[in-house]
Amino acid sequence: xxxxxxxxxxxxxxxxxxxxxxxxxxxxxxxxxxxxxxxxxxxxxxxxxxxxxxxxxxxxxxxxxxxxxxxxxxxxxxxxxxxxxxxxxxxxxxxxxxxxxxxxxxxxxxxxxxxxxxxxxxxxxxxxxxxxxxxxxxxxxxxxxxxxxxxxxxxxxxxxxxxxxxxxxxxxxxxxxxxxxxxxxxxxxxxxxxxxxxxxxxxxxxxxxxxxxxxxxxxxxxxxxxxxxxxxxxxxxxxxxxxxx
Numbered sequence: 001x002x003x004x005x006x007x008x009x010x011x012x013x014x015x016x017x018x019x020x021x022x023x024x025x026x027x028x029x030x031x032x033x034x035x036x037x038x039x040x041x042x043x044x045x046x047x048x049x050x051x052x053x054x055x056x057x058x059x060x061x062x063x064x065x066x067x068x069x070x071x072x073x074x075x076x077x078x079x080x081x082x083x084x085x086x087x088x089x090x091x092x093x094x095x096x097x098x099x100x101x102x103x104x105x106x107x108x109x110x111x112x113x114x115x116x117x118x119x120x121x122x123x124x125x126x127x128x129x130x131x132x133x134x135x136x137x138x139x140x141x142x143x144x145x146x147x148x149x150x151x152x153x154x155x156x157x158x159x160x161x162x163x164x165x166x167x168x169x170x171x172x173x174x175x176x177x178x179x180x181x182x183x184x185x186x187x188x189x190x191x192x193x194x195x196x197x198x199x200x201x202x203x204x205x206x207x208x209x210x211x212x213x214x215x216x217x218x219x220x221x222x223x224x225x226x227x228x229x230x231x232x233x234x235x236x237x238x239x240x241x242x243x244x245x
Contacts, residue, residue, distance in 0.1 A: 022213065022222050023058035027097050030060070031104030031177065032212060034131065034196055036112055041196055041207035046104055059213035059220040062088045062184060065097030066216070075152055080143030080161030081185045088216045089183045092148065102179030103170055105131050110174055114199040120171055122155055129174035129198065135164055136193045136209055142186030144214075146170065148178070155180075174198075182214075190214040 028049055035042035045053040045060075070076055072083040079087060094100040113129040135158040138144055145159035157180070158168035172178055184190060192214070196207040213220045 021219050022056075023053060024061045024215070024219065025053075025058050025099055026061040026063060027099060029094065029100045031102050032133075032194075033104045033107060034133070034207075035107035036198075037109075039205075042107070043194070043196065043207065043210040045212070046107075055210050055212050059215055060099045060101060060182075061219070062090070062099070062214065062216045063097065064217065065095070066090060071150075073152060075154055078147070078156050078159040078161060079145055079183050079185065080159070085185070087183050087185055088187070089181050091181055092179045100179065101182055102177065103133065103172060105172055105174055105176045108174045112174060112198075112200075114202065116199055118171070122157070123171060130171055131174060131176070131196060131198045132169050132171050133194050133196050134166065134169040135160075136195050137164065138190060138192050140184070140186070140190030140214075141188035142184055142190075144185075144190055144192060145183045146180055147183070148180035184214065184216045187217040188215075189218055189220050190216065 025045065025047070028047065031046040031048070033042075033044050033046035033052070035044070043055055045055065045058050047053075066088040068087055068089050070079050070081055070083055070085045070087050076083070081087065090098045090101050092102075108129075108131065110129070113131070115127045115129050117125050117127045118130055119125065138160055143159070143161045145156065145161070147154040147156045147159075149155045157170045158164070160168075190213070191211050193209050193211045195209045197204050199205075
């Protein structure tokens with residue numbers, strides 16, 4: 001009986017640990033960073049105040065301070081809600097209480113990739129070491145988009161309201177560091193899965209897919225890991241084996 005109780009408490013502890021919250025990042029200068037060295041891509045979350053996290057160690061939180069209204073004009077239809085509707089967003093400048101979020105490729109050394117002339121119509125056709133970050137998939141209760149600029153001609157990098165295709169990507173150069181506006185249309189938990197790539201020795205090299213989490217007025221719990229499940233199953237199997245003796 002005692003062993004059964006101990007096992008129950010152990011499994012309860014595992015369940016509690018597995019549903020602990022990730023580290024919440026709700027303000028300050030933050031980049032979705034990329035590194036590359038010796039054939040290995042290194043996606044991470046970079047805090048300019050100091051510190052880095054793996055994509056699955058922390059999440060970006062958009063609270064009440066991120067509430068806004070969708071701008072008027074058909075140029076903003078990509079957001080996926082009507083003009084004036086409530087949205088949640090960050091800005092290209094730092095606003096207290098909202099993640100000042102962007103993309104950072106400063107950790108990739110110059111000369112790592114091939115230079116090529118850019119063909120994407122959203123950019124000037126100049127030669128540089130270009131890095132693409134494609135949006136592969138997303139989950140969430142609403143739509144997600146990322147754009148730069150404003151006025152009548154925002155530069156839209158990706159938007160889920162019309163589906164996801166190969167044009168849904170952010171592009172910058174080795175050493176690049178740029179900010180823009182991530183926009184969400186509903187409260188809840190979102191995940192964005194990306195894949196980075198660049199030209200190397202005439203061939204495009206791809207990262208594994210990696211996922212960032214976002215909480216819009218909702219905390220993101222840590223998912224139960226297979227390691228914890230396996231540990232619990234092993235403990236239960238040992239208990240059953242002992243009971244048969």
